[in-house]
Amino acid sequence: MNLNYSEEQVMLREQIQKFCESEYDFYTREKIVKSSDDFDSNVWKLFAEQGWLSMPFSEENGGLGFGAVELAVLFEEFGKALVIEPYLATVVLSGTLLDKSNYSKKNDLIEKICSGDMHISLAYAEANKNYDYLNSDTTLDNNILNGTKTLVLNGGNSDKVIVTCIKDKKLTLVIIDSNTKGVSINSFKTIDDQSCAEISFENVEIDNDAIIACDLEAIELINESINLATLCVSAEAVGCMESCYLKTVEYTKGREQFGQPISNFQVLQHRMVDMFVESELAKSLLFKAMLEVDSNSEDKYKHVSALKSQIGRSGKLSAQDAVQLHGGMGVSEEMMIGHYLKKMVSIDALFGNSDYHLKKFAS
Amino acid sequence: MDINFTKEDIAFRDEVRDWLNNGGYPKHVKEKTDKGITISKQDQIDFHKALAEKGWMGYNWPKEHGGTGWSATQLYIFNKEFGLAGCPPLLAFGVSMVAPVIWTFGNDEQKAKYLPDILNFNTWWCQGYSEPGSGSDLASLKTKAVLENDHYIVNGSKTWTTLAQHADWIFCLVRTDNSGIKQEGISFLLIDMNTPGIEVKPIITIDGEHEVNSVFFTDVKVPVENLIGEEGKGWTYAKFLLAHERFGIASVGASMRQLNKLKKIVSELDNPELDKKIHELEVSLSALEITELRLLSALENGGHPGAESSILKIKGTEMQQNISQLYVEAAGEYAIMYPGPHGYLSNDKPAGPDYAANSLSAFLNLRKTSIYGGSNEIQKNIISKFVLGV
Numbered sequence: 001m002n003l004n005y006s007e008e009q010v011m012l013r014e015q016i017q018k019f020c021e022s023e024y025d026f027y028t029r030e031k032i033v034k035s036s037d038d039f040d041s042n043v044w045k046l047f048a049e050q051g052w053l054s055m056p057f058s059e060e061n062g063g064l065g066f067g068a069v070e071l072a073v074l075f076e077e078f079g080k081a082l083v084i085e086p087y088l089a090t091v092v093l094s095g096t097l098l099d100k101s102n103y104s105k106k107n108d109l110i111e112k113i114c115s116g117d118m119h120i121s122l123a124y125a126e127a128n129k130n131y132d133y134l135n136s137d138t139t140l141d142n143n144i145l146n147g148t149k150t151l152v153l154n155g156g157n158s159d160k161v162i163v164t165c166i167k168d169k170k171l172t173l174v175i176i177d178s179n180t181k182g183v184s185i186n187s188f189k190t191i192d193d194q195s196c197a198e199i200s201f202e203n204v205e206i207d208n209d210a211i212i213a214c215d216l217e218a219i220e221l222i223n224e225s226i227n228l229a230t231l232c233v234s235a236e237a238v239g240c241m242e243s244c245y246l247k248t249v250e251y252t253k254g255r256e257q258f259g260q261p262i263s264n265f266q267v268l269q270h271r272m273v274d275m276f277v278e279s280e281l282a283k284s285l286l287f288k289a290m291l292e293v294d295s296n297s298e299d300k301y302k303h304v305s306a307l308k309s310q311i312g313r314s315g316k317l318s319a320q321d322a323v324q325l326h327g328g329m330g331v332s333e334e335m336m337i338g339h340y341l342k343k344m345v346s347i348d349a350l351f352g353n354s355d356y357h358l359k360k361f362a363s
Numbered sequence: 364m365d366i367n368f369t370k371e372d373i374a375f376r377d378e379v380r381d382w383l384n385n386g387g388y389p390k391h392v393k394e395k396t397d398k399g400i401t402i403s404k405q406d407q408i409d410f411h412k413a414l415a416e417k418g419w420m421g422y423n424w425p426k427e428h429g430g431t432g433w434s435a436t437q438l439y440i441f442n443k444e445f446g447l448a449g450c451p452p453l454l455a456f457g458v459s460m461v462a463p464v465i466w467t468f469g470n471d472e473q474k475a476k477y478l479p480d481i482l483n484f485n486t487w488w489c490q491g492y493s494e495p496g497s498g499s500d501l502a503s504l505k506t507k508a509v510l511e512n513d514h515y516i517v518n519g520s521k522t523w524t525t526l527a528q529h530a531d532w533i534f535c536l537v538r539t540d541n542s543g544i545k546q547e548g549i550s551f552l553l554i555d556m557n558t559p560g561i562e563v564k565p566i567i568t569i570d571g572e573h574e575v576n577s578v579f580f581t582d583v584k585v586p587v588e589n590l591i592g593e594e595g596k597g598w599t600y601a602k603f604l605l606a607h608e609r610f611g612i613a614s615v616g617a618s619m620r621q622l623n624k625l626k627k628i629v630s631e632l633d634n635p636e637l638d639k640k641i642h643e644l645e646v647s648l649s650a651l652e653i654t655e656l657r658l659l660s661a662l663e664n665g666g667h668p669g670a671e672s673s674i675l676k677i678k679g680t681e682m683q684q685n686i687s688q689l690y691v692e693a694a695g696e697y698a699i700m701y702p703g704p705h706g707y708l709s710n711d712k713p714a715g716p717d718y719a720a721n722s723l724s725a726f727l728n729l730r731k732t733s734i735y736g737g738s739n740e741i742q743k744n745i746i747s748k749f750v751l752g753v
Contacts, residue, residue: 191700256496345726
């Protein structure tokens with residue numbers, strides 16, 4: 001047994017930390033958020049130069065061949081810095097799906113993702129389907145696509161969209177250019193300063209070579225992609241939880257009331273200890289989940305659900321406590337701490353909330 | 364023992380309901396608040412003026428100052444019915460915060476000058492208490508007032524000042540003396556917000572709303588006749604004021620309304636986990652309501668409920684927060700979308716439930732309730748010190 005990060009993994013974490021400290025402090029992030037763009041394309045270029053956009057792709061497809069552990073390291077650090085660039089949408093949800101598929105044109109697409117020249121979104125969700133992503137009312141009949149997708153992460157900025165639909169009663173994955181005739185995209189801000197879109201397809205003509213996968217293969221690709229994305233956002237939550245307790249400890253040590261730092265008060269100390277303990281427990285479930293995913297075990301879905309269920313509750317509570325212990329500063333937009341709470345709300349809502357994953361874990 | 368209200372109280376409740384449902388509560392304000400739309404300054408004024416016209420603005424004032432002279436039970440019913448009707452919370456700063464201080468400690472000129480305008484909602488008041496370095500430890504405040512001839516010269520800053528951007532007046536705790544212990548040397552000043560040297564800067568909260576502000580004072584000249592009571596006695600007046608602030612803090616009526624609306628939403632979701640959480644909150648809310656009634660009953664029987672009322676602050680705010688949390692859970696995946704406090708443009712609305720955006724707004728906004736008015740940690744200190752005696 002060895003539950004320690006390898007030297008390479010430690011170096012990767014340090015590289016990402018250094019980047020976030022020097023190029024992505026909260027002030028810089030605020031500037032990006034308040035700009036007219038949904039993210040900073042220069043930052044995205046830097047991600048490409050660092051090789052991060054190539055991380056999870058297999059080496060034969062031009063990637064670095066990294067696994068879930070490395071992705072989790074990246075997302076933990078992204079969580080701490082509250083990175084808003086659409087890594088999850090383009091690289092994890094769409095990129096890893098293509099990487100694992102037998103789609104004939106995937107190499108060119110992955111190359112463009114790695115170089116930072118292309119964004120692809122995965123349109124997996126529809127209204128009122130309650131996290132059942134294999135259930136779709138979008139249809140593909142005689143190569144004509146009709147339907148509406150919702151909550152498409154980064155959908156407003158993508159060059160291409162991978163769409164789940166039903167063809168001959170079977171789940172099918174097609175990829176189309178966002179500017180194809182009959183595609184209309186309406187983009188919205190998310191609570192954590194990212195964006196997602198509602199995309200409707202009205203009699204959109206699809207080429208034969210736009211079909212990525214059908215039936216069981218399509219189901220497996222979607223399940224794997226969503227599971228990996230669920231792991232990634234959970235790792236992001238773990239990063240947020242660590243930052244929440246560290247920043248709260250720092251704040252309470254510096255904040256003086258009644259002639260002393262408020263960190264002297266035992267009631268606050270115990271709250272912060274709880275936040276620390278919850279952060280460690282979440283990290284433990286993350287270890288289990290990422291190792292199960294990397295070994296491609298049968299239980300990989302179950303353990304990702306255990307993790308997601310736990311962080312949905314404890315992550316939100318930690319962020320709420322962090323806000324509470326920061327007092328008024330906690331609810332003010334110019335402090336970073338309140339933004340962790342928004343991130344935790346968003347993470348809990350994505351890919352099935354705490355209750356949903358607890359049920360999935362038990363079944 | 365009898366847990367039911369008297370006939371007279373029921374008649375009073377019906378009168379309040381009748382006013383709320385039959386044209387008293389301005390329709391344009393009701394339409395907005397029912398939809399969860401942020402109301403404007405003018406809406407607030409219209410709402411409060413309507414109340415003043417009915418003669419209910421002085422809901423917690425004695426008759427001698429033009430108030431209703433209601434009993435504690437009537438006050439409770441009034442507050443609960445307003446909450447159940449979904450009214451915006453009544454602005455407390457003038458009518459239930461500064462006014463009792465003025466009629467108790469002010470002189471006749473001050474009473475004549477300020478009270479009628481408060482009763483008619485001609486003036487909008489805000490509260491200058493917290494400072495960047497003085498929150499829970501309010502008595503450490505530093506904003507300085509130095510007497511020069513017939514004026515105080517005020518320098519310093521206040522923070523978290525609710526709706527200062529709309530206010531005509533601010534009541535301030537200021538330091539007039541540094542020589543003794545910190546609670547001494549604090550004075551209670553009324554300051555016209557139009558005085559030169561006052562600057563109001565917005566603080567945007569995590570829900571994207573502009574509700575609170577920083578207020579900066581640079582050589583602000585305040586006439587000496589704006590001092591309430593005696594110089595150096597401000598802390599005593601502030602503590603007196605806090606006792607009046609407890610009115611309606613449990614927000615039982617508003618929470619009942621929110622919970623009932625939520626029940627309707629969730630009944631269509633087929634979500635047993637959420638159903639269970641709602642039932643748990645229903646039980647807690649019932650416990651909160653009866654606790655408030657017990658305190659009320661003790662008060663009506665000549666008792667002096669003291670620190671126990673901190674239970675209402677703690678549990679009332681937790682209840683509001685927990686209900687808002689369940690709305691967010693009911694919104695499911697759509698909880699990731701939040702357009703900010705002013706909602707989507709009507710032709711630009713995404714799929715998903717109508718309540719999603721408002722749920723997020725409330726969830727984020729209500730974080731403040733366990734922080735303001737003496738944080739819930741401070742409330743627990745109060746209970747442990749004054750109730751448990753430890």
